[in-house]
Amino acid sequence: MTKETKNRPLDKIDLAILDALQRNSRISNVNLAKEINLSASPCLDRVKRLESEGYIERYGAVLNASKLNFGLKAYVEVTLDKSTSDVFDQFAEQVQKIKQIAECDMVAGGFDYLLKIRIANMAEYRSVLGEVVDIPGVAKNHTYVVIEHIKEDKGLPIV
16 A cells, blocks of 8 residues: 555644645744643654655755855746657756756746745856756746845745
8 A cells, every 4th residue: 555545634624734834944842732732742643644654745944045056046947948758857857957047947937947045146147048058958948037035935825
């Protein structure tokens, strides 16, 4: 049996735990239990179950991109010359090697992939773009440089 077939449905307490942890993954189990009105031991059991069933993939910190010299963000639309699995696979493999690509999604619509890149400046952007366009199969690209960040991803709207 796979994990997904043995998962039980999430209840309100599970959803409250997930919401609290995505807002503050450093919260102690005792404080988490207080926040969701549960005693510490059952709360910890639920967190461990949510981890083992894959609802919680990882914990992490949100870093300040500007302070770490990655303050420029851009989105790059990429169109491939062919829609074949070998071209898709090769593109995906090469994208993994470019550290400035924060995210890469295959999309439906007028192009094949949307890349989110984090760089220090336009010179670094030019270098990264050179790496992207040199990937075999890349036919076209269009870049959108972020001028102002309006809304931060605060997690999934689960409650």
